Amino acid sequence: MDGYDLVDVEVTHKSADDILDSLSNDADDHIQSVKATRLQGGQPDSELRSLKQLDENSVKMLEHQVDAAYRALFEMDGKALLADEVGLGKTIEVGMILKEMHFRETNDSVLILTPAQLAKQWQAELLEKFGLNFVCNYDDEFSGFDDHDYIIASIDTAKSDRHRTTVLKRDWDVLVLDEAHYVKNEETDRYDLIDRLSYNYAFFLTATPIQNELTDLYNVVSLLRPGLFGTRDVFHQYFVNNNQETLVNRDELQERLHKVMIRNRRADTDIDFTDRTIDTRKFDPSAEERELYQAVSDYVKGAYSQDQGQKLVLMLLQKEVVSSPAALKATIEKRLDEQSELTHADELESILELIEGIDTVTKQERLLDIVEEARENVEKGRVIVFTQFRATQRQVLERLATEGYTVHSFHGGHSSQEKEQIVRDFEEEGGVLVSTDAMSEGRNLQFCNILVNYDLPWNPMRVEQRIGRIHRIGQKRSVFIFNMALKDTVEEYVLERLYHKIDLFQQSVGELSSILSRLEESGTSFEDEIFERLVNANSEVDLENDFDDMAINLQEQRDLADKLEEFNSGVFDGFDLGASDD
Amino acid sequence: MTDAAVPVTQSAVENFAEQYLRSIGCDIDKQGNQWTVTAPNEVDNELLTESVTLVCGDNVDDEAAEELHPESPFFQTLLSEASDRAPTGKLSLEADNADAQLPDWLQESDLEVSSAKFTPYYDRTALVVLFRARVETVSEYQTELLQAVAIDTRSESFLPTLEQAFLQRVSSDTELKSSDSMDMQAADVRPLLDTASGQVVDRIQRTIDEIHQEASRAADAEVEEFRQMQQQRIGELEEQLSNLSARIADLSDQINSSDESKRVEALKERKTLKNEHEDIQAELDDLRQRRDQGFPKRQREIRERHALDVQVEPLTITEVEYERGDLEIVLTTDEHTLEFTAGYGTGVGITETVNCSKCGRAFTDTNPVEDIAGGLICLDCSPQE
Numbered sequence: 028m029d030g031y032d033l034v035d036v037e038v039t040h041k042s043a044d045d046i047l048d049s050l051s052n053d054a055d056d057h058i059q060s061v062k063a064t065r066l067q068g069g070q071p072d073s074e075l076r077s078l079k080q081l082d083e084n085s086v087k088m089l090e091h092q093v094d095a096a097y098r099a100l101f102e103m104d105g106k107a108l109l110a111d112e113v114g115l116g117k118t119i120e121v122g123m124i125l126k127e128m129h130f131r132e133t134n135d136s137v138l139i140l141t142p143a144q145l146a147k148q149w150q151a152e153l154l155e156k157f158g159l160n161f162v163c164n165y166d167d168e169f170s171g172f173d174d175h176d177y178i179i180a181s182i183d184t185a186k187s188d189r190h191r192t193t194v195l196k197r198d199w200d201v202l203v204l205d206e207a208h209y210v211k212n213e214e215t216d217r218y219d220l221i222d223r224l225s226y227n228y229a230f231f232l233t234a235t236p237i238q239n240e241l242t243d244l245y246n247v248v249s250l251l252r253p254g255l256f257g258t259r260d261v262f263h264q265y266f267v268n269n270n271q272e273t274l275v276n277r278d279e280l281q282e283r284l285h286k287v288m289i290r291n292r293r294a295d296t297d298i299d300f301t302d303r304t305i306d307t308r309k310f311d312p313s314a315e316e317r318e319l320y321q322a323v324s325d326y327v328k329g330a331y332s333q334d335q336g337q338k339l340v341l342m343l344l345q346k347e348v349v350s351s352p353a354a355l356k357a358t359i360e361k362r363l364d365e366q367s368e369l370t371h372a373d374e375l376e377s378i379l380e381l382i383e384g385i386d387t388v389t390k391q392e393r394l395l396d397i398v399e400e401a402r403e404n405v406e407k408g409r410v411i412v413f414t415q416f417r418a419t420q421r422q423v424l425e426r427l428a429t430e431g432y433t434v435h436s437f438h439g440g441h442s443s444q445e446k447e448q449i450v451r452d453f454e455e456e457g458g459v460l461v462s463t464d465a466m467s468e469g470r471n472l473q474f475c476n477i478l479v480n481y482d483l484p485w486n487p488m489r490v491e492q493r494i495g496r497i498h499r500i501g502q503k504r505s506v507f508i509f510n511m512a513l514k515d516t517v518e519e520y521v522l523e524r525l526y527h528k529i530d531l532f533q534q535s536v537g538e539l540s541s542i543l544s545r546l547e548e549s550g551t552s553f554e555d556e557i558f559e560r561l562v563n564a565n566s567e568v569d570l571e572n573d574f575d576d577m578a579i580n581l582q583e584q585r586d587l588a589d590k591l592e593e594f595n596s597g598v599f600d601g602f603d604l605g606a607s608d609d
Numbered sequence: 610m611t612d613a614a615v616p617v618t619q620s621a622v623e624n625f626a627e628q629y630l631r632s633i634g635c636d637i638d639k640q641g642n643q644w645t646v647t648a649p650n651e652v653d654n655e656l657l658t659e660s661v662t663l664v665c666g667d668n669v670d671d672e673a674a675e676e677l678h679p680e681s682p683f684f685q686t687l688l689s690e691a692s693d694r695a696p697t698g699k700l701s702l703e704a705d706n707a708d709a710q711l712p713d714w715l716q717e718s719d720l721e722v723s724s725a726k727f728t729p730y731y732d733r734t735a736l737v738v739l740f741r742a743r744v745e746t747v748s749e750y751q752t753e754l755l756q757a758v759a760i761d762t763r764s765e766s767f768l769p770t771l772e773q774a775f776l777q778r779v780s781s782d783t784e785l786k787s788s789d790s791m792d793m794q795a796a797d798v799r800p801l802l803d804t805a806s807g808q809v810v811d812r813i814q815r816t817i818d819e820i821h822q823e824a825s826r827a828a829d830a831e832v833e834e835f836r837q838m839q840q841q842r843i844g845e846l847e848e849q850l851s852n853l854s855a856r857i858a859d860l861s862d863q864i865n866s867s868d869e870s871k872r873v874e875a876l877k878e879r880k881t882l883k884n885e886h887e888d889i890q891a892e893l894d895d896l897r898q899r900r901d902q903g904f905p906k907r908q909r910e911i912r913e914r915h916a917l918d919v920q921v922e923p924l925t926i927t928e929v930e931y932e933r934g935d936l937e938i939v940l941t942t943d944e945h946t947l948e949f950t951a952g953y954g955t956g957v958g959i960t961e962t963v964n965c966s967k968c969g970r971a972f973t974d975t976n977p978v979e980d981i982a983g984g985l986i987c988l989d990c991s992p993q994e
Contacts, residue, residue: 032821032822032825033824033825033828033829033832033912033915034746034821034824034825034828034912034913034915034916034917035912035913035916035917036817036821036916036917036919037916037917037918037919038810038919038920038921039918039919039920039921040803040806040807040921040922041920041921041922041923043798043799043802043923043926046696046697046923046924046925046926047697047795047798047799047926049695049696049697050697050790050791050793050794050795050798051790051791052695052697052790053695053790054695054697054698054699054788054789054790054791055632055695055788056632056633056691056694056695057695057696057697057698057699057700057788057925057927058698058700058779058788059628059629059632059691059694059695060691060692060693060694060695060696060698060925061698061739061779061925061927062625062628062629062691062779062780063625063629063687063688063689063690063691063692063694064613064692064696064739064755064924064925065613065614065615065739065755065776065779065780066615066617066621066622066625066688067688067689067692067755068613068614068615068739068741068753068754068755069614069615069616069617069621069755070614070616070617071617071679071680072616072617072618072619072621072679073679073680104750249830253748253827253830253831254748254823254826254827254828254830254831255823255826255827256826256830257825257826257827257829257830258826258829258830258833258834259830259833260833261826261829261830
C-alpha cells in the first residue's frame with residue numbers, strides 16, 4: 028500500500044524565543060531541567076492500579092487477562108477488540124478494564140450492550156467479582172438510558188424505537204459491546220446504532236470476529252478504529268485473495284490488527300481444569316407425586332390457553348412441581364389469597380389437596396443416598412445442594428438435619444457478612460450446604476467438589492453458574508455433579524433431551540454463551556421455548572418430538588459455533604497478536 | 610536517531626524527586642515508603658508550602674499525604690516545574706572526566722588496547738538540543754517523540770556520539786550536578802537551532818511516512834463513504850423525479866379531459882409540481898456534476914482535516930564545551946605492538962575515518978581491526994587461522 032498519499036503534511040518549527048530569553052539566567056538547575064524533560068517525554072510506567080483492591084476470593088485473574096486489560100487501556104488507548112478464543116475470560120478482562128477506569132475516575136457513564144440472555148449474567152459478574160454496580164434494562168428500577176450512568180442492556184432494547192433516541196443522545200464515556208460479531212453487517216440497525224453512538228472508549232468482545240467473510244473483520248474493526256483499514260475496496264484488494272477468499276499480505280494485516288485487536292489462544296495460556304463427572308439420577312415418582320404432576324401440568328396448559336398473560340406464574344408452577352410439593356404449595360396458596368376471583372380456583376384447591384396427600388418426597392429420600400456417599404468418601408462430607416426455591420430449601424434442610432447431617436443454609440436474604448460466615452462455616456465444619464441460586468458467582472467454593480442439582484433451571488447459564496462455583500481455576504480435585512430428575516416430567520425432558528444433547532455439563536461458560544447468543548440471534552429464548560413446547564404439545568409423542576426438534580436446533584447452533592471458532596482459529600493461525608517480547 | 614525519552618518507572622520517579630527536591634534545598638526524612646519533605650523558607654514553590662508528606666506508590670492512607678508515582682499529580686507538577694526552571698545551561702566534557710571513547714571497530718576487535726591517550730589541542734563548542742516532535746492527525750493518536758540533536762557550533766556538523774555521551778552524563782546520578790549559564794548569544798544560537806530542527810524532521814521521517822499512510826487511508830475511507838452517501842441521495846432524487854413526472858403526466862391527462870373547475874385546479878397543481886420537479890432536477894444536476902468531478906470541495910475538506918501536523922519544538926538547549934585533539938592508541942598482540950594516532954573529541958569519539966592498511970576500506974563494527982602485523986589489518990584481510 029505504498030504511495031498512498033492523499034493528505035498533506037505540514038511541518039512547523041516552533042519558536043525558541045521563550046527558551047532563548049533564559050540564556051543569561053541562573054543555570055544551576057539546568058541538569059534537573061534536562062532530566063525532567065526526558066521524563067516528561069517518556070512513557071509512564073502505567074500499571075493496573077485497581078488490581079490491588081480486588082478480592083482474590085472473588086476473582087482469580089490470569090496473566091493473559093491482566094495483560095489484555097493493560098494493553099487495551101494503555102497501548103490501544105482504550106479502544107480494543109478483545110478476541111480471545113472461547114473460554115479464556117473476556118468478561119473478566121473487561122471487568123478489570125472497567126475497574127481500572129473506575130479507579131481512575133474516567134468512567135462517568137458506561138454502557139454495556141449484550142445479547143439479551145447474557146445481560147443479567149454480566150450484571151452479576153461485574154458486581155460480584157469487581158464490585159461494580161450496574162443497572163440492567165430488565166431490572167424494575169431501570170427507568171431509561173438517560174436516567175442511569177452504569178447500564179447493561181440488551182443491544183436490541185437499546186436499538187428499539189422506544190430507547191434509540193435517548194441512547195444516541197448521550198455522550199458515553201465507555202461502550203462495551205459483547206458478541207461484537209453481531210454488528211458485522213453494516214446494513215443492520217445494530218451496526219447503525221453502534222456507528223452512531225458517541226463514546227470515548229470502547230471495548231468490543233468476540234471470539235469469532237469473522238462470521239462469514241473477511242469483510243466482517245473490516246466492519247467490526249472499522250467501527251472501533253475508522254480508517255484503520257482504509258476503504259472497503261482497498262481492504263479487499265489488498266488483503267483478500269478473491270479467488271479463494273483467503274488472506275494475503277498477512278504481515279501487514281497483523282501489524283494493523285495489532286493496534287486494535289487482542290487474541291489470546293487457549294494453547295498459550297495455563298488454564299487447566301480438573302475432570303468433571305456427571306451423574307444423572309432419574310427416579311420414578313410415587314403415584315401421588317405423579318398425580319400431582321399431571322394435575323399441575325393440566326392446569327398450566329388450560330390456564331395458559333385461556334390467558335397467555337399469566338405465562339410467568341404458570342412457568343413457575345411447572346418448575347415448582349418438580350422441585351418440591353412445598354414450593355408449589357406456597358405459590359398456590361399465595362395465588363388463591365391474592366386473587367379471590369380466580370377462574371380456576373377449584374382446580375387450585377384440588378391441587379392443594381393432592382399436595383397434602385404426599386407423605387414421602389422421592390427426591391428428598393434419594394438425596395440422602397448422595398450425601399451419605401459423600402459423608403463416607405469425601406473430606407468432611409462436603410456437598411452443595413442447589414435448588415431454585417426457598418420452600419424446597421427449607422424442607423431439604425429440615426430433612427437433612429433430622430437425619431443428623433451438619434447443614435448450612437444460603438439464600439439471598441442474608442447480609443453479605445452473614446454470607447461470608449456461612450461459607451466459612453461450611454468450609455470448616457463440612458456437611459451439606461443447601462443453597463438457592465443467590466449463591467454469588469464470585470464466592471470461592473473450591474474446597475468442595477460435589478454438587479447436586481436438586482432441581483434444574485431452564486436457563487442453561489444458571490446451570491453453568493452453579494457448576495462454575497466449584498469447578499473453577501484452583502479446583503484441584505475432580506468434580507462430581509449429580510442431577511436429580513423425576514421420570515416422565517419436564518425435568519427429564521430438559522435434562523435428557525436438551526442439556527445432555529448439547530453436552531451442557533461439559534461446556535465452558537464461554538462456549539455456552541456463544542451457543543445461547545446464536546440461539547437468541549435466531550429469535551429464541553430458551554425458557555420460553557421450553558414452556559411453549561410443554562404447553563402446546565397435544566400428546567406425549569408430540570412433546571418428545573418437540574423437544575427433539577429443539578435439541579436438533581441447539582445442536583446445530585453448537586456445531587455452527589464450533590465451526591466458526593475453528594474457522595477463526597484457522598484464519599488467525601500463525602498470527603502472533605499478543606504483546607511483543609521486545 | 611537519539612531518542613532522549615526515558616521510561617518513567619517508579620524508581621526513576623523516586624530518584625528524580627529526591628534529587629530535585631534536595632537540589633532546591635529541601636530536607637527529606639524517609640520512613641519506609643513515606644517521605645517527609647521540608648522546604649526551606651526561601652523556596653518559591655507552589656507544591657511545597659512548609660512540609661509535605663509523600664507516599665511512594667498509591668497506597669495512601671493519610672488523606673493529607675501526596676502520592677508519588679509515575680502518574681501522580683504531584684509528580685507531574687514537579688516535572689513541569691523542574692523542566693521550566695532552567696531550560697538553558699552550559700557544561701563541559703573534559704578529558705579528565707571522560708574515558709576515551711573507542712570506536713566500534715576497536716571495541717569489536719579481539720586485539721588488546723594497551724593504552725589510549727588523549728592530547729587536547731583546542732576547545733570546541735556544540736549545542737545539544739532536546740526537541741519534542743509531535744505528529745498529529747484526526748484519525749490517529751498523537752505521536753510524541755523526544756529527540757536529542759548535537760551540532761558543532763562552528764562546523765555545523767552533527768555529532769551523534771556527543772548526543773549519546775551527553776544523555777549518559779546527564780542521567781548519571783553522580784556526575785554533573787550543576788551547570789553554568791550559556792555564553793552564546795541568542796543571535797548565534799538561532800541559526801543552529803534551525804539546522805538542528807530540520808535534522809529532527811529528517812530523522813523522524815519514517816514515522817511521519819507511516820502516519821501519513823494511515824491518515825491517507827482514513828481520508829480515503831471517508832471520501833468513499835461520502836461518495837456512497839451522495840450516490841444514495843442521487844438515487845433518491847431520481848426516484849422522486851420519476852414519481853413527479855408520473856404525477857405531472859397524470860395531471861396533463863386530467864387537464865385535457867376534465868371540466869373547467871377541475872382543469873384550473875389541475876393546472877395549479879401541475880404548476881406546483883413542475884416547480885418542484887425543476888428544483889429537484891437542479892439539485893440532481895448539481896449533485897451529478899459534483900460527482901462527475903469527484904466532489905472536489907468535499908474531498909479537499911476531508912483531506913485538509915486529515916492532514917498531518919508535525920510540530921518540532923526545542924525544549925532545552927545545552928552549550929557543551931568539548932576538547933579536540935589526538936588520541937594515541939597502542940594495540941598489542943603476543944608478537945607485535947602498534948601505535949597509531951587519530952583525531953578525537955571528548956564525547957565525540959574518533960573524528961576521522963581509519964582505513965585498513967591492506968584493502969583501504971574503512972573499519973566498521975562488522976569488519977573491525979583484526980591484526981597489526983605490518984599495519985592495521987581488517988578482519989576480511991587478516992589471514993584465517
